[in-house]
Amino acid sequence: xxxxxxxxxxxxxxxxxxxxxxxxxxxxxxxxxxxxxxxxxxxxxxxxxxxxxxxxxxxxxxxxxxxxxxxxxxxxxxxxxxxxxxxxxxxxxxxxxxxxxxxxxxxxxxxxxxxxxxxxxxxxxxxxxxxxxxxxxxxxxxxxxxxxxxxxxxxxxxxxxxxxxxxxxxxxxxxxxxxxxxxxxxxxxxxxxxxxxxxxxxxxxxxxxxxxxxxxxxxxxxxxxxxxxxxxxxxxxxxxxxxxxxxxxxxxxxxxxxxxxxxxxxxxxxxxxxxxxxxxxxxxxxxxxxxxxxxxxxxxxxxxxxxxxxxxxxxxxxxxxxxxxxxxxxxxxxxxxxxxxxxxxxxxx
Numbered sequence: 001x002x003x004x005x006x007x008x009x010x011x012x013x014x015x016x017x018x019x020x021x022x023x024x025x026x027x028x029x030x031x032x033x034x035x036x037x038x039x040x041x042x043x044x045x046x047x048x049x050x051x052x053x054x055x056x057x058x059x060x061x062x063x064x065x066x067x068x069x070x071x072x073x074x075x076x077x078x079x080x081x082x083x084x085x086x087x088x089x090x091x092x093x094x095x096x097x098x099x100x101x102x103x104x105x106x107x108x109x110x111x112x113x114x115x116x117x118x119x120x121x122x123x124x125x126x127x128x129x130x131x132x133x134x135x136x137x138x139x140x141x142x143x144x145x146x147x148x149x150x151x152x153x154x155x156x157x158x159x160x161x162x163x164x165x166x167x168x169x170x171x172x173x174x175x176x177x178x179x180x181x182x183x184x185x186x187x188x189x190x191x192x193x194x195x196x197x198x199x200x201x202x203x204x205x206x207x208x209x210x211x212x213x214x215x216x217x218x219x220x221x222x223x224x225x226x227x228x229x230x231x232x233x234x235x236x237x238x239x240x241x242x243x244x245x246x247x248x249x250x251x252x253x254x255x256x257x258x259x260x261x262x263x264x265x266x267x268x269x270x271x272x273x274x275x276x277x278x279x280x281x282x283x284x285x286x287x288x289x290x291x292x293x294x295x296x297x298x299x300x301x302x303x304x305x306x307x308x309x310x311x312x313x314x315x316x317x318x319x320x321x322x323x324x325x326x327x328x329x330x331x332x333x334x335x336x337x338x339x340x341x342x343x344x345x346x347x348x349x
Contacts, residue, residue, distance in 0.1 A: 161225045
């Protein structure tokens with residue numbers, strides 16, 4: 001069965017498409033789970049970004065399996081994979097490629113030939129992205145948003161599907177360059193990778209210190225991923241749910257009409273700059289994937305709420321008062337969810 005929503009006409013076909021997506025999602029999780037122990041929410045977030053057509057930032061202390069997760073995901077997908085180790089001496093040309101002089105052996109004529117960089121894979125791991133200089137970090141901007149690379153005035157289109165999965169360490173800041181807001185905004189989700197629980201850690205020891213190495217099977221190819229992404233785009237979002245997603249984003253804007261808690265609320269007190277329209281887009285797209293994984297072809301308020309932390313936490317710029325009060329973006333998003341009513345307002349009420 002094709003996952004193309006244009007071919008979904010009856011309730012039975014809708015149900016079949018949802019079940020097919022759920023089964024594929026579960027199969028991917030199962031294959032990744034052969035290597036990654038626990039971290040189900042992290043795996044869900046990465047797969048949500050994949051099927052939403054977005055990029056994901058994984059943040060956590062060293063040794064928690066961020067790089068392993070991305071490499072395992074690439075093994076389950078029949079797609080070209082590249083790993084870029086971001087270091088202070090990495091140059092933009094090392095990421096996107098450069099024009100080099102090539103000589104024809106028969107005629108002796110010389111001409112410029114574009115030599116592609118590692119960004120021309122379809123699953124790209126940007127490892128420790130905040131260790132590279134802002135100039136090199138910015139080399140990813142066009143690729144992450146427009147899915148293309150421009151070198152020497154010529155634009156090269158990247159193959160679809162395309163996803164950047166970046167990792168960074170939140171505690172070791174010496175010799176790092178914080179990502180600019182423009183680049184943070186281009187990540188659909190920011191996922192915090194936490195420590196493993198006791199049972200999970202025991203399982204990790206069994207798998208990594210024994211003689212057997214888990215083998216991961218390929219689950220999907222590029223065309224199947226594109227079909228699944230098209231199905232996600234076709235999921236229905238009712239106007240009142242769409243308005244709720246928009247109001248959540250507007251609730252992050254200080255001095256705005258929908259600022260959470262009013263004049264004395266957390267938005268006006270702690271936020272210097274709120275989420276952009278990309279935040280609303282992320283809420284809706286990630287909500288669509290969540291709805292499909294639960295067997296529904298429509299997005300609910302609960303779907304939007306379930307993805308709000310990952311969609312919004314990296315889009316809030318906090319002020320000095322938040323730092324003084326030891327308030328982090330997650331705390332504020334949780335408060336905004338509590339203070340923003342789901343009931344529609346205005347003409348949609």
